[in-house]
Amino acid sequence: MSLLDSIAGPRDLRGLTEDQLALLTSEIRDLLVDTCSRIGGHLGPNLGVVELTLAIHRVFDSPHDRVVFDTGHQAYVHKILTGRAGEFDGLRKEGGLSGYPSQAESDHDIVENSHASTSLSYADGLAKAYAIRGEDRHVIAVIGDGALTGGMAWEALNNIAIANASKLVIVVNDNGRSYTPTVGGLTTALTTLRTNPRYEKVLELVKKRLNAVPGVGPTAYDTLHAMKRGLKDALAPQGLFEDLGLKYVGPVDGHDLEAMEHALTQAKRFGGPVIVHALTRKGFGYDAAEQHEADQFHQSGPFDVDTGEQTPKGRIWTDVFADEMVHIGTRRQDVVGITAAMVHPVGLHKFQARFPDRTFDVGIAEQHAATSAAGLAMGGLHPVVAIYATFLNRAFDQVLMDVALHRCGVTFVLDRAGVTGEDGASHNGMWDMSVLQVVPGLRLAAPRDGARLRELLNEAIDVDDAPTVVRFSKGPPPEDIPAVGKAGGADILARNGTKDVLVVAIGAMAEVAVDVAERLVAQGIGVTVVDPRWVKPVDPAIVELAREHRLVVSVEDNGRIGGCGAVLLQTLNDAGVTTPFRLHAIPQEFLGHAKRAAILDQIGLTSQTIARGIVEDLVLLPEETKDLPARSVDVDHPG
Numbered sequence: 001m002s003l004l005d006s007i008a009g010p011r012d013l014r015g016l017t018e019d020q021l022a023l024l025t026s027e028i029r030d031l032l033v034d035t036c037s038r039i040g041g042h043l044g045p046n047l048g049v050v051e052l053t054l055a056i057h058r059v060f061d062s063p064h065d066r067v068v069f070d071t072g073h074q075a076y077v078h079k080i081l082t083g084r085a086g087e088f089d090g091l092r093k094e095g096g097l098s099g100y101p102s103q104a105e106s107d108h109d110i111v112e113n114s115h116a117s118t119s120l121s122y123a124d125g126l127a128k129a130y131a132i133r134g135e136d137r138h139v140i141a142v143i144g145d146g147a148l149t150g151g152m153a154w155e156a157l158n159n160i161a162i163a164n165a166s167k168l169v170i171v172v173n174d175n176g177r178s179y180t181p182t183v184g185g186l187t188t189a190l191t192t193l194r195t196n197p198r199y200e201k202v203l204e205l206v207k208k209r210l211n212a213v214p215g216v217g218p219t220a221y222d223t224l225h226a227m228k229r230g231l232k233d234a235l236a237p238q239g240l241f242e243d244l245g246l247k248y249v250g251p252v253d254g255h256d257l258e259a260m261e262h263a264l265t266q267a268k269r270f271g272g273p274v275i276v277h278a279l280t281r282k283g284f285g286y287d288a289a290e291q292h293e294a295d296q297f298h299q300s301g302p303f304d305v306d307t308g309e310q311t312p313k314g315r316i317w318t319d320v321f322a323d324e325m326v327h328i329g330t331r332r333q334d335v336v337g338i339t340a341a342m343v344h345p346v347g348l349h350k351f352q353a354r355f356p357d358r359t360f361d362v363g364i365a366e367q368h369a370a371t372s373a374a375g376l377a378m379g380g381l382h383p384v385v386a387i388y389a390t391f392l393n394r395a396f397d398q399v400l401m402d403v404a405l406h407r408c409g410v411t412f413v414l415d416r417a418g419v420t421g422e423d424g425a426s427h428n429g430m431w432d433m434s435v436l437q438v439v440p441g442l443r444l445a446a447p448r449d450g451a452r453l454r455e456l457l458n459e460a461i462d463v464d465d466a467p468t469v470v471r472f473s474k475g476p477p478p479e480d481i482p483a484v485g486k487a488g489g490a491d492i493l494a495r496n497g498t499k500d501v502l503v504v505a506i507g508a509m510a511e512v513a514v515d516v517a518e519r520l521v522a523q524g525i526g527v528t529v530v531d532p533r534w535v536k537p538v539d540p541a542i543v544e545l546a547r548e549h550r551l552v553v554s555v556e557d558n559g560r561i562g563g564c565g566a567v568l569l570q571t572l573n574d575a576g577v578t579t580p581f582r583l584h585a586i587p588q589e590f591l592g593h594a595k596r597a598a599i600l601d602q603i604g605l606t607s608q609t610i611a612r613g614i615v616e617d618l619v620l621l622p623e624e625t626k627d628l629p630a631r632s633v634d635v636d637h638p639g
């Protein structure tokens with residue numbers, strides 16, 4: 001039996017000896033490495049917070065005290081220490097543990113969304129609520145230096161600084177990295193400290209002094225604080241937090257359990273908002289992760305434990321974008337790339353290597369990315385903002401008012417659109433084609449394959465008086481699907497027999513639609529499959545095609561409310577086209593985590609389900625459907 005087996009919850013951590021604690025940290029690391037090597041996951045961030053999380057759970061009393069993890073990708077250790085080590089084999093699998101905190105899993109989890117930079121706002125609210133209700137509870141927010149580059153974090157700090165009654169401890173987990181090294185003025189200030197050769201010596205000194213201070217309450221804290229201010233100022237511009245009026249403890253070696261516990265105890269005793277600045281190393285304790293240049297196993301796929309070799313992913317949509325951006329960058333000197341702390345995941349790394357001066361990593365700051373892009377466009381450049389589809393939600397108002405209202409030629413490239421799967425509800429890119437529908441003048445393209453991605457990206461970048469969007473999915477694109485004809489700007493992908501069914505195939509769903517057509521043709525049903533390419537605005541040619549068929553079916557991997565199908569239906573109605581309509585899309589729900597294919601199957605976005613539905617519909621349709629009023633033959637899918 002391992003020591004870990006005896007840990008049913010944080011209280012079991014209290015009586016452990018120093019040796020047992022050391023053993024526990026290595027057992028935790030073994031479990032992390034072993035699990036992620038088979039399943040994949042956020043290994044690097046979690047290896048870096050083993051001692052930090054252990055210290056939090058020894059000093060505070062979760063779930064009475066509340067621990068909020070920013071982003072939540074670094075909460076595996078927290079899960080292990082709160083009674084879930086035995087379930088770790090099911091991590092990120094359907095029916096198993098979520099890769100993020102989950103209220104359904106444990107009372108120790110409270111905040112589960114994994115969009116970054118929110119923890120301090122949640123914590124601010126929680127701590128104020130406990131103060132007003134007279135509950136003696138601490139709130140601990142763990143935030144990385146990456147998440148700290150997000151504007152919301154600073155809005156929260158500005159408020160926390162004056163919330164004197166809040167028992168709030170902010171643990172800044174400073175490993176110098178987001179995926180790649182964190183960039184920006186804040187980071188430069190933090191890095192100056194970390195890379196100072198005198199830092200190790202000072203850490204020792206700080207530790208000794210900390211141990212010498214009995215530290216009960218604000219008076220002792222102030223003594224300590226004054227001492228620290230002197231030390232810090234000698235080292236680096238650390239006034240950052242203090243200028244905001246926030247109490248600051250640190251820097252602390254985040255891998256020194258004793259030092260961490262001491263700092264947290266000091267912060268706890270102070271009773272008001274305090275920042276504990278912990279320096280950690282991403283991937284700590286597993287060489288292959290620590291040495292991994294691109295992202296220190298920030299989010300690895302399966303890998304070989306001995307060599308650290310990750311299983312190759314094959315060529316994905318992102319790679320097609322990455323290569324095309326280099327071609328475009330060579331052809332067009334005015335094209336610049338913007339990433340929000342995800343240069344490799346969104347495929348801007350090749351462009352960055354070639355055109356470093358034309359690439360901007362703005363930190364986890366999607367809002368800033370959008371408005372800054374508007375400024376770049378106003379200044380005569382054409383920015384390409386490459387982000388994951390789900391994170392565009394953050395910048396909706398900026399897209400609407402700052403980019404579209406000003407008719408700026410900015411191209412947004414949305415990767416990981418549609419169902420993404422294992423990362424759960426917050427990572428599915430199922431919102432973009434709905435929220436963007438309401439933006440006047442914005443044009444949206446959904447390429448069906450690699451060839452169309454290249455083509456549409458070029459077309460998008462040629463638009464200089466309106467925002468354009470190119471969105472594509474996770475994973476490998478299908479083999480290129482050639483067009484057999486054109487209808488306006490749209491591609492006809494299949495045209496067989498009589499005009500019974502028009503399948504409007506959006507983006508990656510084209511592959512499914514072509515398969516649907518084959519199934520229907522085999523049953524003697526006439527089908528036309530059309531890929532609009534540009535889904536916003538609706539191409540008038542699609543309206544005419546719809547008028548000529550007996551049934552229109554739209555298929556998209558976006559939420560069913562307000563998406564492409566919904567807008568097409570509305571457009572047909574406006575045009576007086578009365579052809580019955582069936583809309584296939586993602587149910588407007590927060591989907592649980594599972595493999596992408598399994599989710600698509602559950603929600604009926606498969607050729608088999610769609611083809612069966614069409615056959616059933618056609619049977620029910622009256623012989624002559626053209627005179628019927630426009631209506632939606634709308635069914636809810638299971639799941």
Ligand SMILES: Cc1ncc(C[n+]2csc(CCOP(=O)(O)OP(=O)(O)O)c2C)c(N)n1
Pocket residue numbers: 045048071073074114115116117143144145146147148173175177178179282298340341342364366391394
């Ligand atoms: C709004 C938003 N944008 C982008 C991401 C993608 N993302 C997840 S973790 C991460 C880096 C986080 O860095 P940091 O907070 O320093 O944590 P670390 O992984 O280094 O521990 C990014 C960019 C996100 N989760 N939310």
